[in-house]
Amino acid sequence: MDIHSINKQELTEIIEKNKLNPSEELLSAARSVRNKYYGNRIFVRGLIEFTNYCKNNCFYCGIRAGNKNARRYRLTEEEIMQCCDEGNRLGFNTFVLQGGEDGYFTDEKICGIVSRIKSKYPDCAVTLSIGEKTRESYKAYRDAGADRYLLRHETANNGHYKRLHPKEMLLENRKQCLYTLRELGFQVGAGFMVGSPYQTSEMLAEDLIFLRELQPHMVGIGPFIPHCDSIFADRQAGTLQLTLTMLALVRLTLPKTLLPSTTALGTIDPEGREKGFDAGANVVMPNLSPTSVRGDYALYNDKICTGDESAQCVKCLRGRIERAGYVMDMGRGDSLTI
Ligand code: SF4
DSSP states (O other): OOTTSOOHHHHHHHHHHHTTSOOHHHHHHHHHHHHHHHTTEEEEOEEEEEEOOOSOOOTTOTTOTTOTTSOOOBOOHHHHHHHHHHHHHHTOOEEEEEEOOOTTSOHHHHHHHHHHHHHHSTTSEEEEEOOOOOHHHHHHHHHHTOOEEEOOOBOSOHHHHHHHSOTTOOHHHHHHHHHHHHHTTOEEEEEEEESOTTOOHHHHHHHHHHHHHHOOSEEEEEEOOOOTTSTTTTSOOOOHHHHHHHHHHHHHHSTTSBOBOOHHHHHHSTTHHHHHHTTTOOEEOOBOSOHHHHTTOOSSTTOSSSSSOHHHHHHHHHHHHHHTTOEEEOSOOOOSOO
């Protein structure tokens, strides 16, 4: 199947055909492509969720500004450094600083934290995931030493984007941010929810076409899972089968991209992450945040691994990866995408 030249209609048909039960042909094609470029290694990133304050109100999110039930927290710079120290002790070479769009963390503060991590751990990659910012802000982060930036586009269809976000949030702006980040030399991660409210197979095909155009270095996709305090509290979660179908199709669309098997996938199915590897994924992102705040970074309900110490998480993940027939790689794991 040459997925690179097929159109939206044909992609939609493939998604429709596989969405309830991804075919072995599709999954094994995705595995072969992943193995061709990355072998059977699964890269590990240390995730530090450093603030759950956010000025936005995305309808699907448990930490949106309008949720008065969320218990808010911010880590101090010292606490963030302690997470990195613990990560370094455990062998991590990538730190992902993720948070809501929190005005408390000014560009100056973010740049200060990034430079401090990079001077203490110069061989490590620093990834930021802190939302939509201006070109100037992104440039400042890059100059401070940040290597990568994750910004999920969530859906590439404008009408769908409007049904998932308040009117002040614009898909056009989000896409522009992704192109700007790429231009500034970041390794860029886009991504989307699978099974979100109002989503159709045709919209998922549009996501693949957008990714084909953007050529991101990473793609984070996971099932939509409702949060009890979000606008979509009573919606159905996305399914394992459709998520595996989309993981495999992303892998075939972007052979050299880095593709996480997400915590959300592990939340909807106890073997979800292992099944993700078998659909072409090759990254996991265990949590390095202090256990005292992990449960409060609740984008969705029933998130797994909120209670275990980081060392415990790494041990558990290594076991899972090896039992599934893969090798855990704690190196920087840069993307082969140019
Ligand atoms: S999805 Fe992100 S930007 Fe939207 S409300 Fe949640 S944390 Fe904020």
